[in-house]
Structures are given as structure tokens and as C-alpha cells.
Amino acid sequence: MKNRLKVLRAERDWSQAELAVHLDVSRQAVNAIETGKHDPSLPLxxxxxRLFDLSIEEIFDDQN
Amino acid sequence: MTKIDHTRALKIALCAILYLLAFGIMIASQNGALEGYGDGTVLAAVLTAAVTIVVITFLWIKALGIVGPQEEPVSQSTQKSRNVLLFAAIIGGVIGFGFALSGDLRDGGAALFSNNPIAPIAAIAFGALFVLASIWSSIRWHRAADEHERAAANSGAYAGMLAYVVLTPLWWLGARASLVPPQDPMIVFAIVLAVYAAVWTYQRGD
Structure with a gap:
């Protein structure tokens, strides 16, 4: 699933590892979500x- | 559609093959000891294989990100899952080392990699420790790991199960037809574990 995670992360000047700490996941998990290899669960x-103060639809795009 | 990183897949597959090869050398060395080859040769082969296994295990652990540069921040869940894996590795090392020492040293000190008889007390003690540690660490790890890590491990477990389902009856049939030697459960265990670890490592990603 396409998403804007990389852009949103870059806007805050966060590394994948820093975002991972905010989400309490591994850096590999952030990388997998950013590259579309892993679709996050609803709780994640x-x-x-909530972290980016956006709606889920504004981060993820299931149309592609 | 997931893009496949062929170089990474190749490296992990190579690690798995080398692991099995080293394991095979350990078993072959044991058979060599039984068939009367010199103790020195057997010991050298066992030590070489043991060092190979340790090096490959280290590379694998490094690929999993359990050890290595710690400059980057690590989340609580990741740290907890790493601690559990480290605990499991230490217990595994203790069992392996103790098991090796519990065997007949004329066999090259590698009771772990043979089917030779061992003392009942050693079997009970190491068996109990193995069961308790593996169940405890598996439950703890699944609770600590994040969803992506769990999904990667589950894919590895499925692949390992598939390897077991295919390999076991195939080997059994082959052995009944005298095409291959009788089935060795520890070789099946090693292959299943190698497939599990390879798929888990690959799915986990960089």
C-alpha cells in the first residue's frame, strides 16, 4: 500500500530509527511500511x- | 507486489547452506570417529565445523540486527525482543557446551552432534532446560516483538513447517527404498531450522 510516511518523516527531520522509537517498533518495521512491504495493523x-496529526487516509492510499 | 532483493536473498541462502554444511561436517566427523579415524583428525574437523557454525551464527545475528553499532535509537519493544533473543542464545550456548562435554571425549567431544548414548541425567537436565527455555523465550519474544517482526517470524515458521512436511515423508520413502540412509531427526531439525531462520531473516528486511 502506498503511503506518505517517508515524506512526513523527512518533514520532521526524523530518521527511520527515531520514528521507530515514537511508534515502539523496530527500524526494519518502519522501512518495511515505507517501502510498502508491510501494511500496518489498524492500531499501528x-x-x-495520531503522531502526525493526520487521518489514516491522509497517510495511506489504498487506490494503487 | 513485494520487490525481491536478489543479492540479500542469495546471501541469506548461502548462510543457510553453509550452516547445513558445517552441521553435516560435525555429523560426518562423528561417524568418522565411530569408524576409527584418528582422534586428532576428528577433533580438528569438529572444531573447524564448530568455528564455522559460530561465525555463521554471528553473521546471522548481525543480519538480524541483534548486535552491531548501537548509535541509532532503539524502541522499547525492539530492545525487549533483542534481550529475549540474547537470553535464548546464551541458554542455547550453555546447553550445547554442556551437552558436548557430557559425551565421550574420544568422539571428539561432540555429543551434541551424534546419536551416541549419553547419561540419563544429562538427557533429563538438558531436555528440561531446553523445553523450559524455548517455551518461555518464544512466548516472551512474541509478546515483545513488533507486528512486522512477528509477521516475518511467522513466515519463517510456515516455511519451516513446509520444509518439514515435504522433507520427512520424502526421506522416509527414500530410506524404505534404500535410496538414502535412514532418517536422522537432528538433520531434519537442522534443515527445518535453517529454512525458518533464512525466511525470517529475509522477510525481516534491512
Missing amino acids: AFKLA
Whole structure:
């Protein structure tokens, strides 16, 4: 699933590891989500949305 | 569609093959001891294989990110899962080392990699420690790891199960037809474990 995670992370000048700490996951998990290899669960998607103060739809795009 | 990193897949597959090769050398050395080859030769082969296994294990652990540069921040869940894996590795090392010492030293001190008789007390003690430590660490790890890590481990477990389901009856049939030697459960165990670890490592990603 396509997402804007990399852009949102870059806007805050966070590394993958720093974002991983905010989400309490591994850096590999962040990398897998960013590259579309892993679709996050609903709880993790909500966590991301809250962290960036956006809705889930504004971060993830299931149309592609 | 997931993009496949062929170089990474190749490295992990190579690690798995080398692991099995080293394990095979250990067993072959044991058979060599039984068939009367010199103790020195057997011991050298066992030591070489043991060093190979340790090096490959280290590379694998490094690929999993358990050890290495710690400059980057690590989340609590990742740290907890690493601690559990480290605990499991230490217990595994203690069992392996103790098991090796519990055997007949004329066999090259590698009771772990043979089917030779061992003392009942050693079997009970190491068996109990293995069961308790593996169940405890598996439960703890699954609770500590994040969802991506768990998904990667589950993929590895599925692949390992598939390897077991295919390999066991195939070997059994082959042995009944005298095409291959009788089945050795520890070789099956090693192959299943290698497939599990390779798929887990690959799915986990960089």
C-alpha cells in the first residue's frame, strides 16, 4: 500500500530509527511500511495518524 | 507486489547452506570417529565445523540486527525482543557446551552432534532446560516483538513447517527404498531450522 510516511518523516527531520522509537517498533518495521512491504495493523495505523496529526487516509492510499 | 532483493536473498541462502554444511561436517566427523579415524583428525574437523557454525551464527545475528553499532535509537519493544533473543542464545550456548562435554571425549567431544548414548541425567537436565527455555523465550519474544517482526517470524515458521512436511515423508520413502540412509531427526531439525531462520531473516528486511 502506498503511503506518505517517508515524506512526513523527512518533514520532521526524523530518521527511520527515531520514528521507530515514537511508534515502539523496530527500524526494519518502519522501512518495511515505507517501502510498502508491510501494511500496518489498524492500531499501528492509528498510532501513525495520531503522531502526525493526520487521518489514516491522509497517510495511506489504498487506490494503487 | 513485494520487490525481491536478489543479492540479500542469495546471501541469506548461502548462510543457510553453509550452516547445513558445517552441521553435516560435525555429523560426518562423528561417524568418522565411530569408524576409527584418528582422534586428532576428528577433533580438528569438529572444531573447524564448530568455528564455522559460530561465525555463521554471528553473521546471522548481525543480519538480524541483534548486535552491531548501537548509535541509532532503539524502541522499547525492539530492545525487549533483542534481550529475549540474547537470553535464548546464551541458554542455547550453555546447553550445547554442556551437552558436548557430557559425551565421550574420544568422539571428539561432540555429543551434541551424534546419536551416541549419553547419561540419563544429562538427557533429563538438558531436555528440561531446553523445553523450559524455548517455551518461555518464544512466548516472551512474541509478546515483545513488533507486528512486522512477528509477521516475518511467522513466515519463517510456515516455511519451516513446509520444509518439514515435504522433507520427512520424502526421506522416509527414500530410506524404505534404500535410496538414502535412514532418517536422522537432528538433520531434519537442522534443515527445518535453517529454512525458518533464512525466511525470517529475509522477510525481516534491512
